[in-house]
Amino acid sequence: IQKISKVLRTSFRPSDSIGRYGGDEFLVILENCPLPRAQELSQRILEHISHLSFNDKKENVNISISIGLATTDGEAITSPEQLLDAADRGLYLAKHGGRNCAKS
Numbered sequence: 596i597q598k599i600s601k602v603l604r605t606s607f608r609p610s611d612s613i614g615r616y617g618g619d620e621f622l623v624i625l626e627n628c629p630l631p632r633a634q635e636l637s638q639r640i641l642e643h644i645s646h647l648s649f650n651d652k653k654e655n656v657n658i659s660i661s662i663g664l665a666t667t668d669g670e671a672i673t674s675p676e677q678l679l680d681a682a683d684r685g686l687y688l689a690k691h692g693g694r695n696c697a698k699s
Contacts, residue, residue, distance in 0.1 A: 596615070596619065598647055598649065599621065599644065599660070600613075600615070600621070602640060602643050602644055602647070603621060603623065603640070606636065606639065606640055606643070607623065607625065607636070608625075610626055611623060611624060611625050611626065611628075612624040620686075622679075622682075628666075629666065629668055630664065630666045630668060630699060633664050633666065634664065634697060634699075637662045637664060637697035638697065640660075640662070641660065641662070641695060641696070641697065644658065644659075644660050645657065645659065645695065659694045659695035660694075660695060661686055661689035661690045661694050661695070661696065661697075661698075662685070662686065662689055662696070662697035662698070663681075663682040663683055663684065663685030663686025663687070663688070663689055663697075663698060663699070664682065664685050664697055664698065664699035665678050665679075665681035665682035665684075665685060665699060666699070681699075685697070685698045685699045686698070
């Protein structure tokens with residue numbers, strides 16, 4: 596969790612908000628960031644994390660992540676809850692679409 600958190604903290608602008616959302620889930624809010632830019636950032640994070648090595652005391656382990664993306668641009672989203680639901684749907688698609696990817 597700490598290594599992932601460090602990658603996230605160093606990957607975004609100071610104006611973006613990053614927080615732990617659940618046990619192994621993070622929520623990142625990118626202000627004024629269109630979907631194509633968010634997709635670029637997601638790909639960079641996916642690549643960076645795929646090169647990290649984690650030691651579980653017996654062997655080195657590589658991990659994969661799944662990213663759900665959502666935007667209010669051009670969408671009928673009118674509340675934070677709807678935005679979170681849309682991101683969660685993207686996360687579900689990413690997890691069930693092979694992992695180590697970003698979906699919106």
